[in-house]
Amino acid sequence: MNIRFTEHPPIDPVQEDRNIQARAAAIAASEAIPVFEPSVTVSYRSSGHTLVVGASEHALPWADRLAAALPVAVLLLDQQNSMPVRPYPVHVARTAAVAGWLGAFEARWQAPGQAVQQGRFDLVLDLSPSRLIPSHQRPHGYYAPGYEEAAREQAVQAMLDMVGDFEKPKYFSYKERTCAHGRNGVTGCSACIDICSAQAIQDDGDRIKVNPYLCAGCGACSTVCPTGAISYAFPPAALTGKRMQAALRSYVDAGGSEPVLLLHDPEQGAALLAQLGDAIPGRVIPLALQHTASTGIDVWFAAIAYGAAGIVVLNTGEEAPQYVAALDQQMAIAQSVLDGLGYDGPHLQLLRAGAPEELAVALRHAPRGTAPAEPAVFHLANDKRNTLDYALEHLHRHAPLKPEMVALAAGAPFGAIEVDRKACSLCMSCVGACPAGALQDGQGAPLLRFIEKNCVQCGLCAATCPENAITLQPRLSFLDSRKQAVVLNESRPFHCIRCDKPFGTLQMVENMLGRLASHPAFSGHLDRLRMCGDCRVIDMMAPEGEMRVTALRRD
Structure with a gap:
């Protein structure tokens, strides 16, 4: 368990009874919010063609069971002296690989001394010692139950029902x-790729590619995405926000105090809470999510702005390790901001509990952080950065302290950049790389502008800069200037010595002279570096030895 214990006063039985009644009102108000229907769905079609993989002593008996209802093929991973006779295809393989999803699995295998063979299947029962698809989140239609007979029986029973047409929501939206992720071949952020436990997100050059058939709807990608380019489309953030807001408002109206939202998954987490029953403290309000990995700093800041004294995220041990690490990092960032604003905390608790007794102890120590005296009325937006703007503005307006800025650790999605003016040539590569519009050019003038509110600290500008002149500065500014374009660097324009047209900056031309003076194309013709592109071509194409008259610009 990752618990930050807080001192708390003895339980007042009168207030506890009031909290219990208030919680009932909060749950009723939250459940009254209608669930949005998915606007886009992903369809699967399965005819039940099943591949069973494993050693003969395990694979063949279960294949016999499945063959009574489904078309089956078997891939044996142990050497056979004689091929067993079965009413379905049986292959022996030294190596095997499987990839895909329900209705579209592709298998490749190779028998000793034979060429590689392949086949397409709708379902896979993997009884091999090591799973052929190692991702934490398994694709629909892929069953790897392990060695327990009860788990294998359950998997086979589930497979018998996996024939026909199926659909699920398309959980994500991508802008x-x-x-x-990248610009011009330079990689910046890969947070969504790294965290996806279904391996549904891949590098696709300067962008990412999400496979909707593999996406399991955990929402972790939207949690770690700094720009909100990938967002949770179903269930949308607006629904979660309305449920939180309704629950907290009803709880306070019914006389409850110090409410804590307990975010949990609708299966293991809900089952664990059901075992606790009346042992759940009255001020703890359970709120089921599609997946606990889908919640991040935008949701937590909004909840505290709505009046929550704390947020507890319950993990039961079924979650992917990278999910837990990301939630822990997000909580550290969020708590740093709240501490900097002077709100007494802690407010956030990442709780890992697998037994009711553990959970009961932890919930008695749930956070009791301070919240704004006036609850916020804004709604969660599907655009993550908009929600953060609303929430942070409200938290700062009502904060005990009102700092101009809060220092943050590296990895935070807020900050500024520092530009080394001596090194910067104002080439504007960083402007072209910035995905958030934080960096802007001078609209024809040789200057670099920056809007801090837009910066997500992705690092693309620093990675792109040919002069290594940019350094990231993670922080959260509350100055009015964060919304305005400030000049980070500027220079005098340099005019072509032939046609007098401005084509660069003095710093850029000086850098070119220093780097290209020995280049064969310019050796003995350094004046070409002081010309614009058109005049440079004209000068290079002019016949050697021919008298020319060049009008030089007067300084």
């Missing part, structure tokens, strides 16, 4: 324009 390529604001994606910070």
Whole structure:
């Protein structure tokens, strides 16, 4: 368990009874919010063609069971002296690989001394010692129950029902324009790729590619995405926000105090809470999510702005390790901001409990952080950065302290950049790389502008800069200037010595002279570096030895 214990006063039985009644009102109000229907769905079609993989002593008996209802093929991973006779295809393989999803699995295997063979299947029962698809989140239609007979029986029973047409929501929405993954072949953010436990997100050059058939709807990608380019489309953030807001408002109206939202998954987490029953403290309000990995700093800041004294995220041990690490990092960032604003905490608790007794102890020590005296009335937006703007503005307006800025650790999605003016040539590579519009050019003038509110600290500008002139500065500013374009660097324009047209900056031309003076194309013709592109070509194409008259610009 990762618990930050807080001192708390003895339980007042009168207030506890009031909290219990208030919690009932909060749960009723939350459940009254209608669930949105998914606007886009993903369809699967399965005819039940099943591949069973494993050693003969395990694979063949279960294949016999499945063959009574489904078309089956078997891939044996142990050497056979004689091929067993079965009413379905049986192959022996030294190596095997499987990839895909329900209705579209592709298998490749190779028998000793034979060429590679392949086949397509709708379902896979993997009884091999090591799973052929190692991702934490398994694709629909892929069953790897392990060695327990009861688990294998359950898997086979589930497979018998996996024939026909199926659909699920398309859980994500992706806006390529604001994606910070890459620009011009330079990689910046890969947070969504690293965290996806279904291996549904892949590098696709300067962008990412999400396989909707593999996506399991955990929402972790939207939690770690700094720009909000990938967001949770179903269930949308707006629904979660309305449920939180309704629950907290009803709880306070019914006389409850110090409410804590307990975010949990609708299966293991809900089952664990059901075992606790009346042992759940009255001020703890359970709120089921599609997946606990889908919640991050935007949701937590909004909840505290709505009046929550704390947020507890319950993990039961079934979650992917990278999910837990990301939640822990997000909580550290969020708590740093709340501490900097002067709100007494802690407010956030990442709780890992697998037994009711553990959970009961932890919930008695749930956070009792301070919240704004006036609850916020804004709604969660599907755009993550908009929600953060609303929540942070409200938290700062009502904060005990009102700092101009809060220092943050590296990895936070807020900050500024520092530009080494001596090194910066104002080439504007960083402007073209910035996915959030934080960096802007001078609209024809040789200057670099920056809007801090837009910066997500993705690092693409620093990675792109040919002069290594940019350094990231993670922080959260509350100055009015964060919304305005400030000049980070500027220079005098340099005019072509031939046609007098401005084509660069003095710093850029000086850098070119220093780097290209020995280049064969310019050796003995350094004046070409002081010309614009058109005049440079004209000068290079002019016949050697021919008298020319060049009008030089007067300084």
